[in-house]
Amino acid sequence: MAASLAALLEASGARLLRGSADLQVSGVSADSRRVAEGSLFVAVTGHAVDGHQFLAAAAEAGAAIAVGEDASALNECPVNVVAVVPDARRALGQMLGVWYGRPDRQLDVLAVTGTNGKTTVAHLLRDLWQSRGRACGLLGTIRWDSLDSSEAASLTTPGAEDLQDRLARMVDAGGVAVAMEASSHALDQQRLGDLEVDLAFFTNLTREHLDYHRDLDNYLTAKLRLRDYLDQPDRVKPVGRCVVNLDDERFAAVDWPQDTVFVGHSARCMVRGIDAHFDRHGTTLRVDYDGVDLELESGLLGLYNAYNVLMVAGAALATQMSADELVAHAGSLNPVPGRLEPVLLDDGPLAIVDCAHTGRTRFDAGRRTRAYRCAHPPCLWLRWRPRPRQAAPDGCRSRRRRG
Numbered sequence: 001m002a003a004s005l006a007a008l009l010e011a012s013g014a015r016l017l018r019g020s021a022d023l024q025v026s027g028v029s030a031d032s033r034r035v036a037e038g039s040l041f042v043a044v045t046g047h048a049v050d051g052h053q054f055l056a057a058a059a060e061a062g063a064a065i066a067v068g069e070d071a072s073a074l075n076e077c078p079v080n081v082v083a084v085v086p087d088a089r090r091a092l093g094q095m096l097g098v099w100y101g102r103p104d105r106q107l108d109v110l111a112v113t114g115t116n117g118k119t120t121v122a123h124l125l126r127d128l129w130q131s132r133g134r135a136c137g138l139l140g141t142i143r144w145d146s147l148d149s150s151e152a153a154s155l156t157t158p159g160a161e162d163l164q165d166r167l168a169r170m171v172d173a174g175g176v177a178v179a180m181e182a183s184s185h186a187l188d189q190q191r192l193g194d195l196e197v198d199l200a201f202f203t204n205l206t207r208e209h210l211d212y213h214r215d216l217d218n219y220l221t222a223k224l225r226l227r228d229y230l231d232q233p234d235r236v237k238p239v240g241r242c243v244v245n246l247d248d249e250r251f252a253a254v255d256w257p258q259d260t261v262f263v264g265h266s267a268r269c270m271v272r273g274i275d276a277h278f279d280r281h282g283t284t285l286r287v288d289y290d291g292v293d294l295e296l297e298s299g300l301l302g303l304y305n306a307y308n309v310l311m312v313a314g315a316a317l318a319t320q321m322s323a324d325e326l327v328a329h330a331g332s333l334n335p336v337p338g339r340l341e342p343v344l345l346d347d348g349p350l351a352i353v354d355c356a357h358t359g360r361t362r363f364d365a366g367r368r369t370r371a372y373r374c375a376h377p378p379c380l381w382l383r384w385r386p387r388p389r390q391a392a393p394d395g396c397r398s399r400r401r402r403g
Helices: 005-012 051-060 071-075 088-099 118-131 160-172 184-188 216-230 303-318 323-330 359-371
Strands: 015-018 040-042 065-068 081-084 108-113 136-139 143-145 150-152 177-181 199-202 241-245 261-264 271-279 282-289 292-298 341-344 350-353 379-384 391-393
Touching (some): 088 160, 108 216, 118 136, 118 177, 184 216, 216 241, 292 303
Parallel strands (some): 065 081, 108 199, 261 271
Antiparallel strands (some): 015 081, 271 282, 282 292, 379 391
């Protein structure tokens, strides 16, 4: 695989300082350890390390082109071609997208952000697309599934290089869609490059990652950056749409695009939850689906999953799925491992395995489940400890960082 340097420079708005753009680039990386002969090295300034410190190492490894923000450091780099960009992080994602042939333009890109629910909503979207015969990859907290292979995730949202590589592999494997989690860190660090998102989902916003974002306003700003990927200046796809949980007070105060699909319980919602009934085998959710009263049956439990199903119904509405189709496909929505995962015990209580939620959200889930006429026997909550294959009753402390 190769791409012309001229195309990469044009995509990122880079300005040549030395050399010619009449070259073929064998690879693009911000990691000097991944650099190969004839490749392009992007010096990214991170929170702890400045990539310009590795320009010499990249050149020694065979890099033919160096790109970064510090013109003086670049001019000292012993390569034939150097170029400067205003934002190396953004340029890295832009160049990688072009080098991999813009796989995002060949996929339905379904990107989910929010504090809670990202993992479940991404999995449910994948289930819905797959049930319609549309091969859908998955990138999230638990796994990266490229359709040709699946592996444990190292990050909620892959870094720019891994992201574009996985998207290209999905296309090569016959994929037509990807359901992915877009974390606030990834959005702030611009890992998505120029990704053309088709549907952007906003689940909720609570205190989280304030060690990184400092306050809730910055955290909200980072989440809302996902909207920027719906309508870029050079976009090829039709403009994307938002699906928003309007019951979240911070999202409710945002000025959303006119074609946004709202879900929740207010009269403004196009997909409105009316009632829910839980039993040992899942949930029956009564929904007003753009004026049509219907019931959605799934194997998921809890109020949070009721909201997650509403988000998926919002995706169905945004893609013009009929009410009958949605009802038919709702049965394909399966519990996500470790996310309010029900385990049916013979002649015993319903065990719920949960490795994601904090004590507060677990309390709310149990309280709201009872409010919705829970019909199963008493619940035994289990939480995974860090070591594999160990479970303990509810009450074990979470290692999740407090906001």
